Structure formats: C-alpha cells, structure tokens
Amino acid sequence: MNNLSKIIKIIFFGDLVGKPGRLAVRDFLENNKKNYDFVIANVENASHGFGLTEKNYNDLSEYGINCMTSGNHIWDKKEIFNYIENADKLVRPFNYPLNTPGFGSRIFDIGVKIAVINILGRVFMSPVDSQWSSVVDEIKRLKEITPIVIIDFHAEATAEKICLAKYCSKLGVSAFFGTHTHVQTADEQIMNNMGYITDAGFCGVYDSVIGMDYQTSLNRFTTVIPERYDVAEGDITQINAVEVDINYENGFATDIKRIFLLEDKGNKGNEN
Numbered sequence: 001m002n003n004l005s006k007i008i009k010i011i012f013f014g015d016l017v018g019k020p021g022r023l024a025v026r027d028f029l030e031n032n033k034k035n036y037d038f039v040i041a042n043v044e045n046a047s048h049g050f051g052l053t054e055k056n057y058n059d060l061s062e063y064g065i066n067c068m069t070s071g072n073h074i075w076d077k078k079e080i081f082n083y084i085e086n087a088d089k090l091v092r093p094f095n096y097p098l099n100t101p102g103f104g105s106r107i108f109d110i111g112v113k114i115a116v117i118n119i120l121g122r123v124f125m126s127p128v129d130s131q132w133s134s135v136v137d138e139i140k141r142l143k144e145i146t147p148i149v150i151i152d153f154h155a156e157a158t159a160e161k162i163c164l165a166k167y168c169s170k171l172g173v174s175a176f177f178g179t180h181t182h183v184q185t186a187d188e189q190i191m192n193n194m195g196y197i198t199d200a201g202f203c204g205v206y207d208s209v210i211g212m213d214y215q216t217s218l219n220r221f222t223t224v225i226p227e228r229y230d231v232a233e234g235d236i237t238q239i240n241a242v243e244v245d246i247n248y249e250n251g252f253a254t255d256i257k258r259i260f261l262l263e264d265k266g267n268k269g270n271e272n
Contacts, residue, residue, distance in 0.1 A: 007245050007254065008112065010150070012177045013041035014184060014240040015071075017204030017211030018049050018231030022056065024203050024263065026063045028239050033064045036243075038114055042152060042179045042200070043090075044070040049212060049231045051076030052090075054083045061089055067108055069118045071154030071180055072126060074102075093120040093154065094138060095129040105138055112248040113146035119164075121155025121180070131164060139171045147251030149173045154180045161198050169194040174251045175244045182210035184240045188258045195253035201240025206262055208232030236264050 013025055025041060033039070043060060047053045050073050060068060068090045074080060084090060084102040094104025094117050105117040119135055120128045131153075142149050151173055155161050161178040168176055169192035176196045178185070184201025204211035213230040220227050238261065245255040 006247050006249050008037040008110075008114075008148075008248050009035065010038040010040065010114075010175070010244050010246065011036045011259075012150075012152075012175070012200055012242045012244070013039075013203055014200035014242075015042045015044065015179055015182055015202040015211070016046045016060075017182070017202050018045070018047070020231065020233070020237050021202065021204035021211065022046055022060065022063075023265070024237040024239055025060075025065070027263070027265075028261070029064045038067070038108070038110055039065050040067045040069060040116065040150065040152070041065050041203075042070065042154070043068040044073040044154070045202075045211065047077055049229055051080060053077050054079055057083070057087055057090065065089065066110070067091065067106065067116050069116065069152035069154075069179070071118070072120060091116055091118040091152075093118050093128065095120055095131050095134050097129060105142065107142070107145060112148065115142040115146050115149045116152070117142070117149065118152045118154065121153065121157060121160050121164075123155065123157035123160045125156055132167070135164075135168070136171065139168065139173060143172055147172070147174070148246055148248060149251065150175045150177075152177050152179055156180060158198055165191060165194070165196050169196070172251060174246050174253055177242060184258065184260060186258070188242060188256045190253055190256060193252040195242070195244035195246070195256040197242050197256070197258065200242050201238075201260070203239050203241075204237060205232035205234040206236040206238045207234045236262055238262050
C-alpha cells in the first residue's frame with residue numbers, strides 16, 4: 001500500500017480456465033505479487049473448466065489470491081455445498097435468491113477495507129433476481145463501511161455490462177470488471193471515477209476456444225449434440241488481467257491498465 005500517495009493497486013484476473021489457467025496465474029504471482037496490494041480472480045471455470053473444487057480453492061489461496069469471484073458455473077462441482085460457507089475468500093453471485101449458500105459480497109481488510117460484489121447478468125443467461133434493484137441497496141450498505149467497492153459483473157451481453165457500469169459508477173463504485181465471455185475488450189477506461197472494462201478476458205491456453213479444446217467445441221457447434229467440453233491443452237498460455245489504482249480515502253480509481261501476456265511453458269500436463 002502506497003501511504004504517500006494514498007493509492008492501493010489491485011489486479012483482477014479474467015476467468016481462470018482449468019489447470020492451465022490456475023498455473024499461469026500461479027507463475028505470474030510468483031514473480032509479480034509484490035507489485036499489488038489486493039488480488040482478485042474469477043474462478044468459476046477453474047476446475048476442469050466448470051466450477052471450483054475445494055482443493056483448487058485452497059491452492060489458489062496459497063498462490064496469493066485474496067478474493068475469488070465466480071458466476072453461473074459456481075455450482076457445477078457439487079462439493080461446493082460442503083465448503084462454500086467456510087470459504088472466506090469466495091464470493092458467489094449476489095442476485096441469487098435469498099437463502100442461497102455462500103455470500104454475494106464480502107469486505108476484506110488489508111489495512112483499508114475493500115468491498116467486493118459479484119453479480120450475474122440476465123440477458124441470454126439463466127433467470128436470477130434483478131441486479132438493478134438488488135445492487136443499489138447493497139452498494140449503499142457497503143459504502144457506509146468503506147469507500148472502495150469493486151464489482152465483478154458476470155454477463156453475456158455487452159450492452160448490459162456497459163449500462164450497469166454507468167449505473168454503478170454514479171453510485172460511487174470504484175472498479176467494475178465484466179467477465180463471462182472470456183474475450184478481453186480494449187475499452188478500459190475511468191468512468192465517473194470508476195475503473196471499467198467490458199470483459200477482462202481469460203487465463204488459460206491461448207490456442208483454444210475461450211480456453212476450451214477446439215475439436216470438442218467444433219463438434220458441439222456442428223452436430224448440436226451436447227458433447228462435453230474439454231479444457232484445451234498447449235504450450236502457450238495467456239494471462240488476461242486488469243490493474244486499477246484506487247485512492248483509498250475517497251474510493252476513486254485514478255488509473256487502469258489492461259494486461260495481455262503470452263508465455264510458452266512447454267507443459268502439457270493431462271490433469272485439468
């Protein structure tokens with residue numbers, strides 16, 4: 001934390017896809033963790049592309065990830081119900097119905113308090129509660145505790161992401177990251193003192209279909225038979241992430257930078 005300039009630097013990793021995504025982030029943080037005050041990653045695809053196992057949750061925690069957001073695939077590994085209540089770094093979508101296991105927002109204390117909300121979109125997605133009504137009260141509640149509020153909006157439609165971002169920027173949100181579509185957009189900006197990007201992208205195998213194997217993806221599109229997706233394997237992995245500098249006294253974003261890195265690992269492990 002930079003006490004002289006009153007700035008904290010956060011990094012947000014786009015959706016981690018399988019073992020290649022997990023290891024790419026691990027290696028990045030081994031070399032760069034010291035540069036960040038707070039690390040967030042979307043992990044809903046971290047375990048073989050769908051959901052999150054408890055082992056992978058623990059591994060990602062050890063890599064230095066402070067907060068894990070998710071999305072519509074968070075329930076795909078059924079063991080999630082056994083540990084989600086005790087997973088104090090994990091945030092599931094806020095706009096699931098009341099009494100859904102887990103927490104849709106959390107406050108993290110790193111010397112200053114940082115609030116994180118995970119939200120699901122509704123356009124081209126499975127039905128959930130309206131984010132438009134539910135998120136307003138939650139932002140207001142969190143802003144009474146800390147000026148720093150960060151949102152991961154897991155949504156399909158670009159227009160829905162942009163519109164909700166503008167809405168949230170007027171409510172004092174510090175940073176707003178779109179996730180779910182796995183393709184990093186080139187529209188990072190400061191919007192009403194809020195750091196914004198429509199989609200942060202994904203971390204995983206570069207030569208893939210948004211992290212998944214090309215052949216199984218092709219089979220699904222050409223046969224319309226619901227063949228299981230497989231996580232792609234390959235030597236070259238990508239890191240998609242976004243850095244945001246935030247003034248911890250007023251919660252304003254002061255700088256935003258998009259990260260797109262390729263690394264040749266020469267690692268073709270079979271475990272995903």
